[in-house]
Amino acid sequence: MADTARDPPPQHTDFHELEDGEDLFPEPTATLESEPASLPAEDISTNSNGPKQDSLFDDDPEDLFAEATEEVSLDSPERDVLLSDGPSPAITPITPPTSVLTPRIGLHDDMFTHSSFDEIEEEEGGDSFDIHISVSDPEKVGDGMNAYMAYKVTTKTSISLFKSHEFSVKRRFSDFLGLHSKLASKYLHIGYIVPPAPEKSIVGMTKVKVGKEDQSSNEFVEKRRSALERYLMRTVKLPVLLKDPDVLQFLESSELPRAVSTQALSSAGLLRMVNKAAEAVNKMTIKMNESDAWFEEKQQHFENLDVQLRKLHASMESLVLHRKELSVNTAQFAKSAAMLGNSEDHTALSRALSQLAEVEEKIDQLHQDQANADFYLFSELLGDYVRLITAVKGVFDHRMKTWQKWQDTQMLLQKKREAEAKLQFNNKPDKLQQAKDEIKELEGKVEQGEREFEQISKTIRKEVSRFEKERVKDFKTIIIKYLESLVQTQQQLIKYWDAFLPEAKAIS
Amino acid sequence: MTSTIDESNKEKMRSVSVDLNHDASLLIDIPDALCERDKVKFTVHTKTTLSSFQKPDFSVPRQHEDFIWLHDTLVETEDYAGLIIPPAPPKPDFESPREKMHKLGEGEATMTKEEYTKMKQELEAEYLAVFKKTVQVHEVFLQRLSSHPNLSKDRNFQIFLEYDQDLTVRRKNAKEMFGGFFKNMVKSADEVLISGIKEVDDFFEQEKTFLLDYYSKIKDSTAKAEKMTRSHKNIADDYIHISATLNSLSADDSTANKKHLEKLSDLFEKLRKVEGRVASDQELKLTELLRYYMRDIQAAKDLLYRRARALVDYENSNKALDKARLKSKDIPQAEEHQQQCLQKFDKLSESGKKELTSFKGRRVVAFRKNLIEMAELEIKHAKNNVTLLQGCIDLLKSI
Numbered sequence: 001m002a003d004t005a006r007d008p009p010p011q012h013t014d015f016h017e018l019e020d021g022e023d024l025f026p027e028p029t030a031t032l033e034s035e036p037a038s039l040p041a042e043d044i045s046t047n048s049n050g051p052k053q054d055s056l057f058d059d060d061p062e063d064l065f066a067e068a069t070e071e072v073s074l075d076s077p078e079r080d081v082l083l084s085d086g087p088s089p090a091i092t093p094i095t096p097p098t099s100v101l102t103p104r105i106g107l108h109d110d111m112f113t114h115s116s117f118d119e120i121e122e123e124e125g126g127d128s129f130d131i132h133i134s135v136s137d138p139e140k141v142g143d144g145m146n147a148y149m150a151y152k153v154t155t156k157t158s159i160s161l162f163k164s165h166e167f168s169v170k171r172r173f174s175d176f177l178g179l180h181s182k183l184a185s186k187y188l189h190i191g192y193i194v195p196p197a198p199e200k201s202i203v204g205m206t207k208v209k210v211g212k213e214d215q216s217s218n219e220f221v222e223k224r225r226s227a228l229e230r231y232l233m234r235t236v237k238l239p240v241l242l243k244d245p246d247v248l249q250f251l252e253s254s255e256l257p258r259a260v261s262t263q264a265l266s267s268a269g270l271l272r273m274v275n276k277a278a279e280a281v282n283k284m285t286i287k288m289n290e291s292d293a294w295f296e297e298k299q300q301h302f303e304n305l306d307v308q309l310r311k312l313h314a315s316m317e318s319l320v321l322h323r324k325e326l327s328v329n330t331a332q333f334a335k336s337a338a339m340l341g342n343s344e345d346h347t348a349l350s351r352a353l354s355q356l357a358e359v360e361e362k363i364d365q366l367h368q369d370q371a372n373a374d375f376y377l378f379s380e381l382l383g384d385y386v387r388l389i390t391a392v393k394g395v396f397d398h399r400m401k402t403w404q405k406w407q408d409t410q411m412l413l414q415k416k417r418e419a420e421a422k423l424q425f426n427n428k429p430d431k432l433q434q435a436k437d438e439i440k441e442l443e444g445k446v447e448q449g450e451r452e453f454e455q456i457s458k459t460i461r462k463e464v465s466r467f468e469k470e471r472v473k474d475f476k477t478i479i480i481k482y483l484e485s486l487v488q489t490q491q492q493l494i495k496y497w498d499a500f501l502p503e504a505k506a507i508s
Numbered sequence: 509m510t511s512t513i514d515e516s517n518k519e520k521m522r523s524v525s526v527d528l529n530h531d532a533s534l535l536i537d538i539p540d541a542l543c544e545r546d547k548v549k550f551t552v553h554t555k556t557t558l559s560s561f562q563k564p565d566f567s568v569p570r571q572h573e574d575f576i577w578l579h580d581t582l583v584e585t586e587d588y589a590g591l592i593i594p595p596a597p598p599k600p601d602f603e604s605p606r607e608k609m610h611k612l613g614e615g616e617a618t619m620t621k622e623e624y625t626k627m628k629q630e631l632e633a634e635y636l637a638v639f640k641k642t643v644q645v646h647e648v649f650l651q652r653l654s655s656h657p658n659l660s661k662d663r664n665f666q667i668f669l670e671y672d673q674d675l676t677v678r679r680k681n682a683k684e685m686f687g688g689f690f691k692n693m694v695k696s697a698d699e700v701l702i703s704g705i706k707e708v709d710d711f712f713e714q715e716k717t718f719l720l721d722y723y724s725k726i727k728d729s730t731a732k733a734e735k736m737t738r739s740h741k742n743i744a745d746d747y748i749h750i751s752a753t754l755n756s757l758s759a760d761d762s763t764a765n766k767k768h769l770e771k772l773s774d775l776f777e778k779l780r781k782v783e784g785r786v787a788s789d790q791e792l793k794l795t796e797l798l799r800y801y802m803r804d805i806q807a808a809k810d811l812l813y814r815r816a817r818a819l820v821d822y823e824n825s826n827k828a829l830d831k832a833r834l835k836s837k838d839i840p841q842a843e844e845h846q847q848q849c850l851q852k853f854d855k856l857s858e859s860g861k862k863e864l865t866s867f868k869g870r871r872v873v874a875f876r877k878n879l880i881e882m883a884e885l886e887i888k889h890a891k892n893n894v895t896l897l898q899g900c901i902d903l904l905k906s907i
Contacts (some may be wrong), residue, residue: 304760312753319746326739333732340725345718346872352879472765479772480904487897493890501883507876 131157131236133251135229138221140208141172147209148172151225153232155251161243162252169254173198173205176228178259182246183235188391189398190452191459193467194241195234196387198227226376230384237470288400292457298464299396306389313382320375327367334360348507355503359496366492373485381478385471392467399456406449413442533557534654536669538647539567543639548572548600550646554669560661561670570668572599574675575646578668582659589814589852590859591659592867594652595803600642605635623752626777630745630784637788641796709857715864716812723805730798737795740787747780767907775900779893786889793882801871808867815856822849 137152154168180197187194204220232251236242250256290296334357341353420435535555542549553567579596582588609631616624650669653659668675707713751773758769825846832842 301760301762305757308753308757308760312750312757315746315749315753319743319750322739322742322746326736326743329732329735329739333729333736336725336729336732340722340729343718343722343725345714346868349872349875352875356879468763472763472768475765476768476904479768480901483775483897483901483904487894487901490890490893490897494887494894497883497886497890501880501887504876504879504883507872507879 129159129237131155131159131242133229133232133236135225135232138225145206145209148174148205149208149221149224151228153251159242161248167252169251169256171250171256173200173224173228174259175250175256176231178256179235179246179250180231181259183241183244186244186246187240188394189402189456191395191399191456191463192238192240193388193391193395193463194238195231196391198224198231199387223380226380227384230380234384234388238466288403294461295396295399295457299393302389302392302396306386306393309382309386309389313379313386316374316379316382320371320379323367323371323374327364327371330360330364330367334358334364352503352507355500359500362496363493366489366496370485370489373482373489377478377482377485381474385474388467392464395460395463399453399460402449402453402456406446406453409442409445409449413439413446416442534660536647536650536654538643538650541639541643543600543602546602548639548642550643552650552669560666566670566672568669568672570675572597572646574668575649577675578664579649581664582653582662583810585662585664588658588662589818590811590856590863591656592804592807592811592863593659594649594656595807597642597645597649598803600638602635602638605631605638608634619749620752620756622755623749626748626752627745630748633784634741645800711861712812712815712857715808719805719809719812723802723809726798726802726805730795730802733790733795733798737787737791740783740790744780744783744787747776747783751776751780764907768904771900771903771907775896778896782889782892782896786886789885789889790882793878793885797874797878801874804867804871808864811860811863815853815860818849818853818856822846822853825849 132155134154134156135151136154139150139152141148141150150170150172152168153171154166155162156166158165177197177200180194183194201220201224204217204224207217208221235247241247337353337360338357341350341357344350344353416435416439420432420439423432423435533556537553538550539553540551542551548571550570550572551567552570554561555565557564576596579593582593609628612624612627612631619627653662653665659665707716754769754773754776758766758773761769825842825848829839829842829846832839
């Protein structure tokens with residue numbers, strides 16, 4: 001297990017403005033590491049000060065030295081140096097290997113009952129969570145296939161972490177993807193449910209690039225803008241992410257190094273796909289002895305939720321489609337009724353038919369608006385949660401992998417011990433010493449493995465609790481909003497038909 | 509599958525035409541009907557005080573084809589050339605609900621038992637609605653005949669009502685079917701004919717222009733209204749699926765969300781019922797109205813064709829007379845023929861004018877009635893929706 005130490009300072013060569021085509025294996029090692037999930041994090045030198053933000057709300061002394069594995073984080077002075085590490089998180093060995101320092105407290109999952117988590121949550125809530133991010137003003141920059149949409153990201157906040165109370169920056173879609181990629185690589189495998197970024201759409205973007213200024217590309221941009229806004233708001237709701245320097249940089253700094261490895265067809269993208277496939281295979285072969293019923297139950301719960309939410313999402317998409325059809329059909333009928341009214345030779349009836357046409361025209365706009373509400377309020381919410389649940393399932397998978405790693409290390413230790421015993425028996429002193437050294441190292445790794453497993457389990461419990469709370473709140477808020485939109489539509493309908501009734505009665 | 513209908517339902521259905529069954533001397537209705545596979549068997553019931561009938565109260569079974577036969581014989585009767593013959597009822601069409609039922613069966617595995625049951629109920633209701641509609645449309649056809657001063661006395665009409673054996677033998681055989689097809693072809697040639705003919709009478713000139721234009725417009729409106737109704741039905745179906753999934757979600761949920769989801773599931777179930785009513789009311793008051801008058805206008809157009817043909821005949825007879833006079837041969841026959849044509853044409857024009865005028869009156873009254881009822885129903889359903897939605901919102905805010 002070579003410590004592929006990546007030296008800080010990080011290699012900045014990755015981030016010079018590369019043309020789209022040039023992204024061909026510039027730094028193979030660097031890009032490889034951009035996918036931490038695929039490789040066991042052995043290369044992570046034991047470092048500490050993991051997400052120090054934990055210490056803010058977690059009284060547990062353990063966390064100060066949490067094996068939060070990957071990196072970064074940290075407070076201001078070192079921030080700028082550590083940042084812009086794109087996909088390859090640099091590791092700053094700030095403290096000596098903590099395996100020596102950390103007292104081995106037998107951490108067991110059941111030590112942390114839910115009630116203590118609730119307390120922790122409430123403490124968090126004590127910090128005034130006052131931040132509002134909006135994504136607006138999509139603007140096309142450039143021309144042809146190199147064109148892109150730039151969005152204005154405005155943050156309004158009273159949190160002291162930020163340099164000012166209100167500020168905005170311009171970001172493009174790949175910046176968001178880059179941010180997510182960094183956050184995912186830092187936090188997913190230690191159990192944080194990092195909100196997934198909005199999906200790429202090659203077709204959608206191509207239309208925009210090519211300059212097709214039509215309704216469908218406008219809709220596409222609006223859909224994306226809305227998704228990006230929701231993404232950022234969800235991201236900052238996670239305390240650990242809000243304090244993350246990458247997030248802060250994303251929101252605040254006017255210049256952001258271009259995240260090139262997020263391109264769909266780049267080598268990094270392809271590598272990601274390959275790794276994901278490998279992961280899937282791996283997942284199937286890990287059989288974990290689940291000692292904790294809580295995890296089993298939650299996993300089942302999320303499986304069910306996934307299935308049902310997908311189904312609901314599909315039904316909502318169908319509803320949106322049908323309502324749009326209704327709007328179109330109503331508009332067509334309105335035109336036809338107008339023509340009929342013109343053709344009608346009985347004056348009063350002719351007028352009534354024209355009025356009918358007008359009413360139907362207004363109604364078609366109503367249906368169109370309702371379809372939008374159906375979509376942006378309800379349907380997109382469901383889509384977001386389908387993706388979020390995939391992230392949740394991913395986090396559970398990481399726990400399994402962490403467990404597997406621990407077990408593997410333990411087995412290796414066992415083998416080494418057996419080998420040592422044999423050597424002892426055969427009396428080979430120099431080899432013996434080497435064996436003893438290896439064993440010592442492995443023992444440390446086993447301890448670390450166990451700690452990591454316990455840490456991730458703990459984090460997941462907290463995260464799941466937070467997630468479920470968020471989910472309940474989110475759903476309730478959005479559903480009430482959606483129902484109110486339905487009420488509005490119906491009330492408008494009443495107004496329109498009420499206005500038409502006297503016209504119909506006036507036919508004589 | 510057999511279905512019957514009762515009086516109260518029929519009252520609701522009878523909306524499109526104004527009430528026709530008010531002449532007590534001849535009262536006709538279709539109290540029930542049977543649906544076997546593709547065939548619908550109507551029970552035509554007659555109550556009469558007229559001595560021309562053998563019995564005062566009697567019923568006979570009839571099929572759709574019998575109605576068509578009756579219509580066609582009336583159309584072919586020279587004496588009625590100056591009348592608007594009520595349009596034949598359209599063939600019962602269960603294709604749409606049958607297809608949907610088939611699709612539902614295929615998709616059964618993908619939905620919960622509840623969902624499937626609800627969808628099935630919806631479809632059965634749709635099937636029933638189609639059935640009721642077809643009964644109504646056949647009934648109205650007969651009632652229009654019975655309330656018409658001339659047509660009600662028609663011999664074939666009487667046979668239709670009374671003849672207690674199978675009418676099949678009297679119906680079109682294959683040869684006549686071909687004849688009918690041929691007639692339709694000729695009719696489209698007639699359309700060119702009447703457009704081209706030089707009209708001397710202002711009234712008919714106006715009517716011609718009006719009817720030709722109106723027909724194409726109303727045909728278009730009917731199609732568009734149908735599409736609107738279908739969209740409403742689709743939305744109602746979506747609500748069923750949404751309600752079912754919300755229910756499943758609620759069952760699995762152990763958080764505070766459980767109650768939210770339950771209420772929401774209930775709400776969507778209720779909303780879909782309202783949406784279904786919106787769809788069917790719109791269909792009845794708007795689509796059916798347009799469809800009915802589209803067919804009626806076609807019948808009025810047919811009247812104009814017949815009159816145009818009579819005019820052509822008259823003009824031809826004039827030419828023949830002139831020729832005869834030139835040749836000094838067969839003059840009396842030619843004069844006789846010319847007189848006949850003139851008479852026929854005048855008779856057609858006179859009765860045609862009456863018919864067309866009363867037709868307009870009928871149409872305006874029917875439109876008024878239905879548009880008012882449609883607006884009132886839309887308001888009623890929207891108010892209902894508001895109550896349901898607001899109730900759910902208040903509930904959600906409180907838990």
